[in-house]
Every structure is written in C-alpha cells, then in structure tokens.
Amino acid sequence: MLCAVMLGACTQSAELQAPLPKPVKVEVVGQAGAAGQTDSFVGTLRARQRSDLGFEAAGRVVAIHVEVGDQVKAGQVLARLDESPARWRLNNAQAESKAAAAALTERSTQLKQQEALAGDKIISATALESARAAHLQARSRLESADAALATARRDLALARITAPFDGEVVARLTQPFSDVASGQAVLQVQAGRTLEVVAMLPDAVASALVPGVKAQGKSGAQTFSLILERLSARSDNGSLAQAIFRVQVPPASSGEAASSLRSGSVVSVELHRTKVAASMTLPMTAVMPGTKPGEASVFVLDEDSKIARRDIQTGSTLLPESRVAISHGLKPGEQVVVAGAAFLHEGQSVAVHQPETVLPGGAR
Incomplete structure (x- = not known):
C-alpha cells in the first residue's frame, strides 16, 4: 500500500510539471500588407501663398494700420516705423x-x-x-x-510695410511703439483660402510614393481629398521626408470647406498601401538563415497547435519595414511564427499570443 501511494504521488507531480504551450506571435502568409491597409500620419494645413512681413531695418513701430482678419490689397501700407x-x-x-x-x-x-x-x-x-x-x-x-x-x-x-499681394492678415505679432529688430516678423498674411498639407513621412513610405498619389485628409468629422504634389529628396532628422499635398475641395461644397478648414490646423493624412497579391513576404525575425544564400527555414503552425520546421527560399534584397520576399516553401493562409523562432524546437506545442492594446493598428 505504501508503494502504491508513493507511485500515485509521483504521477501527480509529473502531471503538474508538464510544460504549458509556449505563446508565440504568428502572421498569416499573404495577408500582411494586403490592399486596403491604411497608414495614418500627422499633417499641418497651411496657405499655399503666405508671407511673414517685417522691416528690413531696426527701429520703433509707430503705426500698424491693420488687424487680424482684415482684407488687404497689393501695395497697401500695413505698418510704419519712425521715419x-x-x-x-x-x-x-x-x-x-x-x-x-x-x-x-x-x-x-x-x-x-x-x-x-x-x-x-x-x-x-x-x-x-x-x-x-x-x-x-x-x-x-x-x-x-x-x-x-x-x-x-x-x-x-522700407520704413513702411506694404502688402505683397491681395490677401488676409492672419497674425499681428507686435504692437505700436515697440522696438523691432531687422527682419523680425510683424505681420503674417496669406492669399485666399487655397490650402495645402505638409507632412513628414518615414523614408520607407516616401520611397514608394510619386507625385500624383491620392490620399485622404481628416479634420475632426470632416474628410477631404489630397493629392501628393511635391516630395523632398532630403531626409530630415535622419529618416523623415517632407511631403506636400494639395487639398482638393469639391466645387459643390467649396464654400463650406473653406469656412471649416483653417491654416495651422493639425489634420490626419491617410495613405492607402497596395502590394502585389502574388508577392509573399515575412519579417526578418521569422526567418532562420540556412547555409547557402537564399536558403532558410521557418516554423509553421499546424492544426494541432504544434510547430513544424519548413524549408523556404527567400529573395536576396531586404524590403521596406525589414521584410524579405518568399519565393518557395509556403502557401497563402499558413500561419508562421514571426518572433522568438530561435528559442523553439520541432513539434513543440504553442499557443497564439493575443496582444491586448488600446493603440490603433494592432499586430499583423
């Protein structure tokens, strides 16, 4: 009886120490980057024709003849220095x-x-x-x-500031009888209500864009069409390129849009990404390199929630977002482990990790 009790205790201990399925992050082959996916970026509305006006020489302002919101004509005297x-x-x-x-x-x-x-x-x-x-x-x-x-x-x-074009005063940055330095902005004017959006885009996104690409802008509940007009060839802060979009307003609602969209407002710029359907890609973290160029392997999740090692063929170049093209070895719809592959082994039981986040755009 004592031996039976001891054997039973050992059996229960072994059952309690059985390894639990390891949580893994997976990606469905052929679904990442599918058509219809949208990237959102922050942009700023500004007038297409605008100017910061100041005096070329330093001096004391004796008069400012306009206020914010005033309409001005080209050549009109806006401010004067002590002459x-x-x-x-x-x-x-x-x-x-x-x-x-x-x-x-x-x-x-x-x-x-x-x-x-x-x-x-x-x-x-x-x-x-x-x-x-x-x-x-x-x-x-x-x-x-x-x-x-x-x-x-x-x-x-030059002791007088005159309007360079017909437009509207949008900012008054100093007051009469104030001393100003040479070149210091005194007034800001803009021409009409024609607006554009300037946004800083990552190099990986900007490299795939060309002038004429359509996007969508959002300001609160209002949406409007955007067309990429200019794209900088220089990267700012190491990895950001400046893109300028032209705001397209339908003629039927042009009056309403002009009253609701204002220069200086922060808006959302949404770009729709499309990729070739026949192209399958995976992140570099999912791929385990082989001994020869182009040879690699991945862990594929089967119906029994176990992983199997699969040999694949990869492309020779690194794609944007640190992804590689898969030319052979996988089929669309298969689930591939994309993180921690080096710590897994053949036939191991796993559980798909479900991330919990309140941020927009969950894991793919």
Missing part, C-alpha cells in the same frame, strides 16, 4: 551729393584750364596729370554720394 532717422540720413546724403557735384564742377573747370595751358606749353605734363587725377577723384566722390543718396531713399521707403 525720423531715415529722413536725417536722407538729408545728409542729399547734402553730400550736392557738395560732391559742386566739387566735380570746380575740378572740371580747372581741368579745362590746365589742358589749355598745357596746349600752350605753359605748364608741365606732370601738372596736367595732377589736374586729371583730381578730376577723377571728384567724379568718384560724386558717384559715392549718389549711391549713399539712393540707399537713404531706399531706407526711407
């Missing part, structure tokens, strides 16, 4: 120009006299050359004074 310093420089330049002109007239008269004397052999050739040099110096001083006069007139004209 006193510019007028003083203009007056000084005018005086310098008159003095230089008078000096040139005097030198011209002297040069004619010296040339006449030289023709009568009364003065030496050296004295004539000295008169000519003085005349050239007077002419140069006049040209320099005229250039300073033109600069002073330009400075006076």
Whole structure:
C-alpha cells in the first residue's frame, strides 16, 4: 500500500510539471500588407501663398494700420516705423551729393584750364596729370554720394510695410511703439483660402510614393481629398521626408470647406498601401538563415497547435519595414511564427499570443 501511494504521488507531480504551450506571435502568409491597409500620419494645413512681413531695418513701430482678419490689397501700407532717422540720413546724403557735384564742377573747370595751358606749353605734363587725377577723384566722390543718396531713399521707403499681394492678415505679432529688430516678423498674411498639407513621412513610405498619389485628409468629422504634389529628396532628422499635398475641395461644397478648414490646423493624412497579391513576404525575425544564400527555414503552425520546421527560399534584397520576399516553401493562409523562432524546437506545442492594446493598428 505504501508503494502504491508513493507511485500515485509521483504521477501527480509529473502531471503538474508538464510544460504549458509556449505563446508565440504568428502572421498569416499573404495577408500582411494586403490592399486596403491604411497608414495614418500627422499633417499641418497651411496657405499655399503666405508671407511673414517685417522691416528690413531696426527701429520703433509707430503705426500698424491693420488687424487680424482684415482684407488687404497689393501695395497697401500695413505698418510704419519712425521715419525720423531715415529722413536725417536722407538729408545728409542729399547734402553730400550736392557738395560732391559742386566739387566735380570746380575740378572740371580747372581741368579745362590746365589742358589749355598745357596746349600752350605753359605748364608741365606732370601738372596736367595732377589736374586729371583730381578730376577723377571728384567724379568718384560724386558717384559715392549718389549711391549713399539712393540707399537713404531706399531706407526711407522700407520704413513702411506694404502688402505683397491681395490677401488676409492672419497674425499681428507686435504692437505700436515697440522696438523691432531687422527682419523680425510683424505681420503674417496669406492669399485666399487655397490650402495645402505638409507632412513628414518615414523614408520607407516616401520611397514608394510619386507625385500624383491620392490620399485622404481628416479634420475632426470632416474628410477631404489630397493629392501628393511635391516630395523632398532630403531626409530630415535622419529618416523623415517632407511631403506636400494639395487639398482638393469639391466645387459643390467649396464654400463650406473653406469656412471649416483653417491654416495651422493639425489634420490626419491617410495613405492607402497596395502590394502585389502574388508577392509573399515575412519579417526578418521569422526567418532562420540556412547555409547557402537564399536558403532558410521557418516554423509553421499546424492544426494541432504544434510547430513544424519548413524549408523556404527567400529573395536576396531586404524590403521596406525589414521584410524579405518568399519565393518557395509556403502557401497563402499558413500561419508562421514571426518572433522568438530561435528559442523553439520541432513539434513543440504553442499557443497564439493575443496582444491586448488600446493603440490603433494592432499586430499583423
């Protein structure tokens, strides 16, 4: 009886220590990246024609003639600096120009006299050359004074900000009687309601896009069509490319869309990805390389929730998102282990891992 009890205890212990199925992450071959999958990115609405306006010279603002929301015409005066310093420089330049002109007239008269004397052999050739040099110096001083006069007139004209095009004031960044630096933005204007969306896209996504690709934008409950117009050839921050989409508004609802979409708003840019149906790919984490190029193996999940090692043929290039093409060894619809394959063995019982997340776009 004692032996029977001991054997029973051993049997129960062995049953309690039986290994549980190992949770694994799988992917159904042929379904990843299928047509209809959508990638979403953040974009910003902005006016197609816009400008930050400021004064070229530093000074004190004495008047701003417009407010946010005002409609302006090209050439309209929007703001003015204190013109006193510019007028003083203009007056000084005018005086310098008159003095230089008078000096040139005097030198011209002297040069004619010296040339006449030289023709009568009364003065030496050296004295004539000295008169000519003085005349050239007077002419140069006049040209320099005229250039300073033109600069002073330009400075006076630039003490005013004028509208570069017909549009609307969207921002007023300073107040009258404030001191501003050279180039500091004072007003922001934009032309009309024609908008575009600028978004930063990962290189893996941008490399597959060409101008003319259609996308969809979302702002709250409103959706609108987008068309890719320009794509930067440079990567910012190492892996992001700037893409600019043109906003397409249907003619029937153009008035409503113009009132609800505003420049500066953050919107969602949705791109629909399509891939060739005959192409099967897997992530690199699912593939166990073989001894020869193109040879590899994967673990395939069977109907009994056990895994079997399967030899496959892979492509020689790495696809976007660190995936490889599968040319032989798998059929569409089979489930392949895509994570932790190095820690599994043939015939092992596994359980498909079901991730729990509140983030959009779960595991594939």
